[in-house]
Amino acid sequence: MKTPVVVLISGTGTNMAALVYAAKHPDCPYEIVLVASNNPDAPGLILASAEGIATFAHPHTGLKRAEFDAILDAEIRKSGAQYVALAGYMRLLSPEFIANWRDRIVNIHPSLLPAHKGLHTHEAVLAAGERVTGCTVHVVTEALDDGPVLGQTEVAVIDGDTPETLAARVLIAEHQLYSRCLAGFVAAATGPEALIAQVRARAVALPEADEVTSHGMPCWGIIKGKKFAYVSNDHHGDGKVALLVKISGVEEQATLIENDPDRYYRPPYFGDGWVGIRLDLGDNDWDHIGEWLARSWRAVAPPRLTKLMSIADEF
Template sequence: MKNIVILISGSGSNMAAIVRAAEQGRWAERLNARVAAVLSNRADAQGLVFAQEHGIPTAVLDHKAFPSREAFDAALMAEIDQQAPDLVVLAGFMRILTPGFVAHYAGRLINIHPSLLPAFPGLNTHQRALDAGCRFAGATVHQVTAELDHGQILAQAVVPILPGDTAATLSARVLSQEHQIYPRAVAAWISDFSQSVA
C-alpha cells in the first residue's frame, strides 16, 4: 500500500478534498494507495477533526515548542517517516520548510499554490494579481524544491478575474478549483509512481 501523508495548518479543505476523492475513487483498490496520516503544526487546526472522523490517524507538532526551524523539521520528519510515506502533500501547511526537509523528501513532496506559477510566488497572491491588472488567476500543483514555489508544475487551473472581484471573491473561486485539481494531481502522481517502479 502506498502511503500519502498530508500536512495542514488550518481548515484542511484541500486535504478533505483529497480524502473524499480517495474514498469515492476507491484509491485503496484502484491505486493501492491511502491517506495514511494527517499532521498539523497547530492543535486547533479544524482539518484534524475531519481526518479523525474519516478514520485517519492524526498528530500535532507545535512548531513553537522547538528552539529552531531545523529542530521542528527534524521532529516532523521523524513523525512523517513513521508512516513510510511514498508522497508527502502540503495542503495549507503554513511553514517554510528547511532545505534539509525538502531534500529528505525530494521527488515526493508536493504543494498547491494559489496562483498561476511562476507568477506571484509567496503570499497575498490574489491581491497581487488584482493589483497587476491580470485577467486570469488560478492555482498550481507543483513539486517542492528549496526555492519557494519554484518546483516542477504538475497541474494548473485557470480562473477568470471578473469585474468587481476582490481578493476574497477571487480566493473563493480559485479554492474551488484547487479542490478539483489537487486530488487529480495526487492520483496521477501515485499512478505514475506505480508505473515507474513496476
C-alpha cells in the same frame, strides 16, 4: 495496494479534505494515512480524525526549523507514508526535510506559477489588473514555489472581485486539481511501468546482462545464458507486480514467506528455487532490490564473470 501519503495542514484543511474524499474511490492510487500539523488547534485535524485518519500535531514555537522538521519527519516515517502533500501548510520546510523527501513532496499554490509566488496572491492579481488567475500543483524544492509544475487550472477574474471572492473561486479549482495531480504523480512513480523501469536500471547494470520477454514477462539473463530475474505484472490475473529472483531452495523460500508473507510468495510454475518479491506495496528499498538482483545474477553467471565481480567488490 494504494500508496500511503501524509498531508500537512495548518488550518481548516479543505484541500486535505478533497484529497481524503478522492482517495476513497477504489481507482485512486493513493491513500491518506496521516494528517499532521504545526497547529494543534487546526480544524482540519478534527475532520481527519472523524474520517478515521491518524493525526499528529506539534507546535513549532520555540523550535528551530530543522528541529521541528526532524520531529515531523520521524512521525511521518512511523506512519509508513511514501509521499508528502502540503495543503495549506503555512510553514517553510527546512532544506534537510526537503532533501529527505526529494521528489516526493507536492504543494498547491493559488496562482498560475511562476506568477505571484509567496503570500497575498489574490491581492497581487487584482492590483495587476489581470483577467485570469488560477492554481498550480507543483513538486516542492528548496526554492519557494519553484518546483516542477504537475498541473494548473485557470480561473477568470470577474469585475468587482475582491481578494476574498477571488480566493473562494480559486479554492474550488484547487479542490478539483489537487487530487488529480497527486494521483497522476503517485501513479507515475509507483505504477507497473515505473516499477519495471527501476528493476531494469539495476538489472542491466550487471555484467553481460540483457533483457528479453519470456512467458509474457520482462526478464533479464546473462547474454546467451541463464535467466536471473523476471517481473510479473498481474500475471495470470494475480493482481501483483513482483520481482522473481533465484534463491537457494525450498528452505529459504519457506523462511522468507513465513517472516514476511505480504511481501514474499512462491511464484507459480517457477519451483522452489525462486521467490516472488512484491514491488507494489509502496515501500520498496531499491538498494535491497539491487542486492537481490546481484545475488540472483551470481547464481547463474559463469565463473569468469563472478570472479570479476568479486574483485570489483573488494574495491
